[in-house]
Amino acid sequence: MIRSLRIEVPATSANIGPGYDSFGLALGLVDSLTLTVHDAPVDTETVVTVQGESADELPRDRSHLIVRVLGEVLAELSPETHRRFIDRITLESVNRIPHSRGLGSSAAAVVAGIALAGALSEAAGGPRLSRAEILERAAVIEGHPDNAAPAVVGGLTISLSDPARAWTVPVRTIGEVTVLVPEVRLDTKTARGAIPQDIAHAVAAGNSARTGLLVHALTTDPSALLEATVDELHQEFRRAAYPESMDLVDSLRARGIPAVISGAGPTVLALTDSVPAEAVPAGVRALTVPIAEGGFRLSAEV
Ligand SMILES: Nc1ncnc2c1ncn2[C@@H]1O[C@H](COP(=O)(O)OP(=O)(O)O)[C@@H](O)[C@H]1O
Numbered sequence: 001m002i003r004s005l006r007i008e009v010p011a012t013s014a015n016i017g018p019g020y021d022s023f024g025l026a027l028g029l030v031d032s033l034t035l036t037v038h039d040a041p042v043d044t045e046t047v048v049t050v051q052g053e054s055a056d057e058l059p060r061d062r063s064h065l066i067v068r069v070l071g072e073v074l075a076e077l078s079p080e081t082h083r084r085f086i087d088r089i090t091l092e093s094v095n096r097i098p099h100s101r102g103l104g105s106s107a108a109a110v111v112a113g114i115a116l117a118g119a120l121s122e123a124a125g126g127p128r129l130s131r132a133e134i135l136e137r138a139a140v141i142e143g144h145p146d147n148a149a150p151a152v153v154g155g156l157t158i159s160l161s162d163p164a165r166a167w168t169v170p171v172r173t174i175g176e177v178t179v180l181v182p183e184v185r186l187d188t189k190t191a192r193g194a195i196p197q198d199i200a201h202a203v204a205a206g207n208s209a210r211t212g213l214l215v216h217a218l219t220t221d222p223s224a225l226l227e228a229t230v231d232e233l234h235q236e237f238r239r240a241a242y243p244e245s246m247d248l249v250d251s252l253r254a255r256g257i258p259a260v261i262s263g264a265g266p267t268v269l270a271l272t273d274s275v276p277a278e279a280v281p282a283g284v285r286a287l288t289v290p291i292a293e294g295g296f297r298l299s300a301e302v
């Protein structure tokens with residue numbers, strides 16, 4: 001039987017301007033997780049060890065998001081495997097994705113939990129989960145598919161909902177992007193509350209044209225990136241929730257840099273491999289990262 005499972009899951013930047021709830025990009029910034037199966041039950045208060053981002057804030061018991069999702073999915077997928085193993089597993093987590101910054105940390109955690117449940121079930125002779133099934137489940141938990149899709153399949157993804165499906169588009173005009181991560185946090189749920197229910201038809205038409213143009217700009221013609229990253233569906237409605245980030249987006253765009261809010265913010269995504277140091281406000285971390293291909297990576301040790 002399996003002794004341990006290791007998974008690396010990438011950060012993701014959703015929306016990329018006009019592609020609200022549908023476009024996403026996998027980034028070369030990963031959380032690394034190791035699940036160990038022990039011979040005997042473990043202390044329920046210390047199931048998880050965490051290093052890195054938010055290490056001091058996350059629970060160590062089974063309420064930890066990854067362990068909770070793993071347990072719920074495994075119980076449904078393979079009740080016998082759940083019964084045999086749930087008391088005997090620990091999780092070591094090395095977190096590199098900043099939390100509540102719009103870089104898909106919760107989607108990465110949810111994808112990891114589901115993928116680990118599928119791998120444990122398969123290793124014990126139960127049903128496995130395909131990447132398509134992992135995406136479907138993750139999108140239901142997250143409430144939108146645009147972060148889960150690149151975390152599962154990698155690269156630039158366009159996804160649809162109910163059920164979630166994703167297509168990868170080969171990016172050819174840029175290799176690296178820069179994320180500008182502020183210290184302040186914003187809960188995705190709170191940010192989603194600022195989006196109105198209805199949008200004028202003309203706004204929707206303009207936005208849908210720019211999502212098409214964004215694909216053209218990322219595959220063929222980088223000169224269209226600035227126009228293609230104009231959004232009217234989410235960023236302005238959320239301006240009050242991340243005013244400094246919107247100021248940064250505005251100032252970068254005034255310099256000709258295609259910058260948008262990453263996910264629900266407050267991180268700013270610049271579709272370029274370098275942002276001039278003088279354009280980065282104090283307290284904002286600038287990280288240049290490659291686009292990550294292939295989605296999460298999982299390996300087992302017997
Ligand atoms: N690696 C992780 N382990 C445990 N919980 C996590 C992890 N990543 C994210 N979370 C949970 O998800 C929350 C952030 O989710 P959310 O507001 O959707 O922001 P984000 O844009 O980072 O996904 C964290 O406060 C934490 O509760």
Ligand SMILES: N[C@@H](CCOP(=O)(O)O)C(=O)O
Nearest residue numbers: 014021102103104188263264
């Ligand atoms: N389309 C969603 C994306 C949320 O991404 P996150 O990384 O902030 O969780 C939204 O804009 O609400």
